Amino acid sequence: MKMFKHVSQVFLQRAALWLVASVVLLAGALQTAQAQTALEIVITEGQDSARPIAIVPFQFRGEGESPYDFAEIVAADLRRSGRFGPVSRNQLPGTPGKDADIEDYAAWGRLGVEALLVGEVSRLSDGRYQVTYELIDPLRGQITGGSAQALVDGRLIDSNDHIIEGRSSVVSEPQFRQYSHRISDVVYEALTGERGAFLTRIAYIYVDFDAENPYHLMVSDYDGYNERVLLRSPEPLMSPTWSPDGNKLAYVSFENGRPEIFMQDIYTTSREKLTSFPGINGSPAWSPDGRRMAMVLSKDGAPNIYVMDIESRRLEQITDHWRIDTEPSWTPDGQSLTFTSERGGRAQVYRVDLNSKQIRRVTFEGEANLGGVVTPDGNGLVVVHRANGRFHIGRQDFPSGNLQVLTETSLDESPSVAPNGSMIIYSTTHRDKQVLALVSMDGRFRARLPSREGEVKAPAWSPFL
Amino acid sequence: MQLSKLVKAMIVAVPVVMLAACSSAPDDTSTTSTDGTTTTGADRRGVESGAADRMLSPEEQRQQRFAELRQEHIIYFDFDTSEVRGEFAELLAAHADYLVRNPSVRVVIEGHTDERGTPEYNIALGERRAQATADYLRNLGVSASQMTIVSYGEEKPLARGSNERAWAQNRRAVLVY
Numbered sequence: 001m002k003m004f005k006h007v008s009q010v011f012l013q014r015a016a017l018w019l020v021a022s023v024v025l026l027a028g029a030l031q032t033a034q035a036q037t038a039l040e041i042v043i044t045e046g047q048d049s050a051r052p053i054a055i056v057p058f059q060f061r062g063e064g065e066s067p068y069d070f071a072e073i074v075a076a077d078l079r080r081s082g083r084f085g086p087v088s089r090n091q092l093p094g095t096p097g098k099d100a101d102i103e104d105y106a107a108w109g110r111l112g113v114e115a116l117l118v119g120e121v122s123r124l125s126d127g128r129y130q131v132t133y134e135l136i137d138p139l140r141g142q143i144t145g146g147s148a149q150a151l152v153d154g155r156l157i158d159s160n161d162h163i164i165e166g167r168s169s170v171v172s173e174p175q176f177r178q179y180s181h182r183i184s185d186v187v188y189e190a191l192t193g194e195r196g197a198f199l200t201r202i203a204y205i206y207v208d209f210d211a212e213n214p215y216h217l218m219v220s221d222y223d224g225y226n227e228r229v230l231l232r233s234p235e236p237l238m239s240p241t242w243s244p245d246g247n248k249l250a251y252v253s254f255e256n257g258r259p260e261i262f263m264q265d266i267y268t269t270s271r272e273k274l275t276s277f278p279g280i281n282g283s284p285a286w287s288p289d290g291r292r293m294a295m296v297l298s299k300d301g302a303p304n305i306y307v308m309d310i311e312s313r314r315l316e317q318i319t320d321h322w323r324i325d326t327e328p329s330w331t332p333d334g335q336s337l338t339f340t341s342e343r344g345g346r347a348q349v350y351r352v353d354l355n356s357k358q359i360r361r362v363t364f365e366g367e368a369n370l371g372g373v374v375t376p377d378g379n380g381l382v383v384v385h386r387a388n389g390r391f392h393i394g395r396q397d398f399p400s401g402n403l404q405v406l407t408e409t410s411l412d413e414s415p416s417v418a419p420n421g422s423m424i425i426y427s428t429t430h431r432d433k434q435v436l437a438l439v440s441m442d443g444r445f446r447a448r449l450p451s452r453e454g455e456v457k458a459p460a461w462s463p464f465l
Numbered sequence: 466m467q468l469s470k471l472v473k474a475m476i477v478a479v480p481v482v483m484l485a486a487c488s489s490a491p492d493d494t495s496t497t498s499t500d501g502t503t504t505t506g507a508d509r510r511g512v513e514s515g516a517a518d519r520m521l522s523p524e525e526q527r528q529q530r531f532a533e534l535r536q537e538h539i540i541y542f543d544f545d546t547s548e549v550r551g552e553f554a555e556l557l558a559a560h561a562d563y564l565v566r567n568p569s570v571r572v573v574i575e576g577h578t579d580e581r582g583t584p585e586y587n588i589a590l591g592e593r594r595a596q597a598t599a600d601y602l603r604n605l606g607v608s609a610s611q612m613t614i615v616s617y618g619e620e621k622p623l624a625r626g627s628n629e630r631a632w633a634q635n636r637r638a639v640l641v642y
Contacts, residue, residue: 238620259616279614280616282589303592324590327586371585410627413582434580
C-alpha cells in the first residue's frame with residue numbers, strides 16, 4: 001500500500017505538470033509529493049509533428065476512487081515517443097470506458113485523432129483488478145456506426161473492424177505501472193507497425209562529487225522511474241553495457257586504482273571481474289549472441305580492439321595500430337564491429353570485418369566522429385559528430401551516406417539506441433551539469449531528462465525485456 | 466680462562482646495558498615544544514644558542530630548488546594533445562632527479578582530460594598523456610620499473626564547469642608518490 005502511495009504521488013506530480021486543467025484538483029497532492037525520482041523528462045521540441053490521439057481516463061467500475069490512472073502513464077509514454085500528441089483531457093468529448101459507451105463517433109472524429117483508447121478497471125474478489133481496454137478508430141466507427149458486416153467464408157457476419165485492438169488482463173497493484181507500459185506498447189505497435197520500447201530500462205552512471213562514494217551505477221525504467229543503485233564506489237565507474245538477454249551489465253570500475261571490466265547480474269547483485277590487464281581495460285560491448293565481449297586493451301602499448309570469448313576467456317586481437325582505437329560496437333549480425341580510430345589523423349569511425357579483419361573507414365564529414373553505434377535494423381550509424389569544435393549527435397546511413405546532425409545541445413556524447421530504433425538516449429551538458437537527453441531518430445523530437453542534483457552520464461538503453 | 470671470564474662478563478653486562486638503553490626514554494624533566502625541539506629542564510632559563518646560515522653549495526642550492534619544485538605534482542596539457550609543454554621541463558627534472566637518486570621510490574602517473582570528446586576516447590587520450598610524462602622522465606634516467614601509469618580520462622575533474630578555465634585545469638598529468 002505504501003508503494004502504491006508513492007507511485008501515485010509521483011504520478012500526480014507529473015500529471016499536474018502536463019495537464020493544466022487538473023492543476024487545481026491536484027494542488028494538494030503536489031504539496032505532499034516527494035521528489036522520489038532523480039530523472040524527470042522535459043520535452044524541448046517536437047510536439048508539432050506528433051499525431052493526435054485521445055487517451056481517455058480508464059473508468060473504475062467499483063466504489064470509491066480508481067486505484068490507478070493507467071491512461072496517464074500511457075499518454076506520457078506516447079507523448080515521449082515523439083510520434084503521438086495525446087489530446088488534453090479537458091478537450092475530450094466524453095469519458096467512455098468501452099466501445100459500447102460511445103454515443104457519437106463523429107464527436108471524436110472532429111478532435112482530429114486517428115484513434116482513441118478507452119478502458120475499464122474493476123476490482124476482483126481476490127484484491128486484484130481486471131483491466132480491459134480497446135483502441136478505436138473513430139472515423140471507421142463513424143462510417144460503420146460501430147457495427148459493420150463482413151464476408152467471412154461466404155457468409156455475412158457482424159464485424160467490429162473499427163476496434164483496432166481490444167485486450168483484458170488481471171493485474172495486481174504492484175504491476176500497475178508496468179502494465180501501463182504494456183498497453184503503450186500495444187497501442188504504439190498497432191498504430192505504427194513498429195514494436196514499442198516502453199517496457200525497457202536504461203543503465204547509467206550517476207556522480208555526486210560531494211558524496212563519500214561519488215560514483216553510482218544505476219538502472220531505471222526507460223522513463224526514469226524505479227531507479228535502483230547497483231553499485232556505489234569511491235572511484236570512477238564507466239561504460240555500462242547490457243547483455244543481450246537484459247539480465248547483466250558489463251562496466252568499467254576503478255575500484256582497485258585502475259580500470260577493470262566487471263560483469264554484474266542486475267537481479268542477484270553477483271559480480272565477476274572479467275579483465276584486469278595492464279593499462280586500459282575499457283569500452284566493453286556484448287556481442288549480439290551474448291557469448292563474446294568486445295573491449296579496448298592497451299596491454300601491449302597503444303589501445304587496440306579485442307574480442308574475448310566470455311566462457312573460455314580466450315582473447316582475440318582485432319586491430320593493431322599504434323594510434324588510438326576505441327569504442328567497439330557490434331553490427332546487429334555479429335559479423336563486424338565499428339570502432340573509433342585516429343589512424344587517419346583525427347578520430348573517425350571505421351568498420352572491421354571479424355573474419356577477414358579488413359578495415360574500412362565509415363565516416364568522413366566534420367572534424368571528427370566518435371562513439372559510433374549501428375542501429376538495430378543495421379541501416380544507420382549514430383555517432384558523436386564534431387564540427388567547429390562542437391559535439392553533437394548525428395546519424396548517417398550505414399555503411400555509407402550523408403550525415404545528418406540531430407541535436408543542438410552541447411557536449412553531446414555516449415549515444416545509445418532504443419531496441420526498436422525509434423529513439424537515441426545520450427549524455428549532454430545543460431547549465432554546467434551533465435544530464436541525459438532523448439532525440440528521435442529523425443531529430444524532430446527532443447527531450448531532456450534533468451537530474452535534480454549531481455551528474456548523470458553514460459546511458460545505455462536495454463534490449464527488449 | 467681469561468677469555469671465558471670476559472665472555473661471561475659480557476653475557477651479564479650486555480643485557481644490563483640494553484636495559485639501560487631501553488629505559489632512557491624522555492624523563493619528566495624534558496619537554497617537547499611545538500616546534501619539535503627538545504630542551505631539558507636544566508637549561509630552560511639558561512643560555513640560548515643560535516646558528517648562522519651556512520653558505521649553500523651550488524649542488525645544495527639545486528637540491529633546495531628541486532625540493533620546492535617537487536611540491537608541485539601536476540603538469541598541464543593543451544587541448545587534444547599529449548605533448549609535454551616546455552614550461553614543465555624544470556618541474557619534471559626535479560622529480561626525475563629525486564627518482565633517480567631514490568631508486569626504491571615508486572610513482573603513479575595519472576593521465577586526465579577535459580570533458581570534451583567521448584569518455585572512452587578520453588581514457589585513451591589520458592593514457593597517452595600519462596605515457597608521454599613517463600617517457601619524459603625515463604629520458605631523464607628514471608627507471609621504467611619505478612613508474613606506473615593510469616588514465617582516468619574525464620572521470621576525475623579537478624575543476625568543475627564547462628568553460629576554458631576549468632578545461633585547462635583538467636587536462637593534466639599528476640605524479641602520485
